[in-house]
Amino acid sequence: MSRIPLIATAAFGLEAVVSRELMELGYTDQTVMDGRVKFVGDELAICRCNLWLRSADRLLVEVGSFEAWDYEMLFNQVQSLPWDEWLPFDAKFPVSGKSVRSQLHNEPSIQSVSKKAIVECLKQTYQRHWFEEDGPEYPIEVAILKDWVTLSIDTSGPGLHKRGYRPEVAAAPLRETTAAALVLLSYWNRERPFADPFCGSGTIPIEAAMIARNRAPGANRAFQCEQWGQITRDHWKQAREETRDKQLPKPRFTLQASDIDGRVISLAKKNAFEAGVADDIEFKKLDVLEFKTTREYGCIITNPPYGERMGDDESAADIYDDMADAFEPLTTWSIYALTSHPGFERHFRRKADRRRKMYAGRIECHYFQYYGPRPPGEQPLDGEQPLDGEQPVSNEPPTVSPADGSVTTSPAVEADSGTGTN
Ligand SMILES: C[S@@+](CC[C@H](N)C(=O)[O-])C[C@H]1O[C@@H](n2cnc3c(N)ncnc32)[C@H](O)[C@@H]1O
Secondary structure (H helix, E strand, O other): OOOOEHHHHEEOOOOOOOHHHHHHHOOOOOOOOOOOOOEEEEEEHHHHHHHHOOOEEEEOOEEEEEOOHHHHHHHHHHHHOOHHHHOOOOOOOOEEEEOOOOOOOOOOHHHHHHHHHHHHHHHHHOOOOOOOOOOOEEEEEEEEEHHHHHHEEEEOOOOOOOOOOOOOOOOOOOOOOHHHHHHHHOOOOOOOOOOOOOOOOOOOHHHHHHOOOOOOOOOOOOOOHHHOOOOOHHHHHHHHHHHHHOOOOOOOOOEEEOOOOHHHHHHHHHHHHOOOOOOHEEEEEOHHOOOOOOOOOOOEEOOOOOOOOOOOOOHHHHHHHHHHHOOOOOOOOOOEEOOOOHHHHHEEEEEEOEEEEEOOOOEEEEEEEEEOOOOOOOOOOOOOOOOHHHHHOOOOEEOOOOOOOOOOOOOOOOOOOOOOOO
């Protein structure tokens, strides 16, 4: 199959980051929707995207989509999809269902009707009445949004945030996919200093170091579709070889990561070692008030305490006051902070050049971005500009196009206009 419809799923607010990652991998034929980016690729694309996507949650094969508002419509259309292109006679195919704002809303019924319809389709193909389901697993999802049904098979298995380097975490860790998105949304690159003074289990500096090394985040893990017959060992061999060939040497500056808690620093060091970037990051036990650097034109990308998850609102506010004092001398640095605290800008004593709504787990946060000057002689390169600078994306609720059921986001409305240059 050379043109397989694929879906990269994304957390709310990260669709445009996933879209840009796909563009950079060469998959330009895309539709960006709420929570997902649809695109077209081949078997090798399935391997590459699982290995390389940093900010997506998982990669699905789209088997079909259609409108349905009763069970007969659902059954008939599910049955008519080309299941035999994917499911062998011994496939194990658990079906999960979810429904949002649709006439078909009973999820257990949606699941069982879809499962029956798939079995009917396979009975005709394989001329059998019974399926043992003792072969490779193809997890199927039926997702219904405003009566528009999408059937997909999960190629990833465990979510793509599971890179395999973080068996233990400190309190309130960020997802690896979110941490990678924070770095991808910034102006930081491997030629500039980096610091995270609230590093916790080290997720942001580890993701930054992997980006600097151009290391594929999925290189050390397995994927669901490695069991499937459609994707051969040669596909995987080629895709895994590419990940080795594309790695870059150590970045120009050692990344700085610090935290007031010595126990989380030990954990972060262990995680960096597992991720293979221990030599690229210097970890220190340090109160943010003590943070100092002689380097210039760096980026602080950080996730300070919010109050909601750790400590209380007031102590979080005191920490933002300390950040304001500690970062005041850093006149050439850009600062990026993710927090849910409503008083962040007031306590940090600066209005952000840009704010972006994002989620840390279920907590609604803002990513506050303060742009410092561009380093002398640095030209904006393709792919180095932050996404906010080139393609503002709204976090407004999506609108559904009646023509094809695709969901689009409306133009940006929430960005503050900025005067910063970098
Ligand atoms: C929200 S957590 C960061 C989580 C981290 N991004 C991760 O993925 O594990 C905030 C961190 O700030 C640290 N912290 C709290 N007060 C601090 C201070 N005054 N100076 C430096 N670190 C502090 C906490 O120990 C905690 O690890």
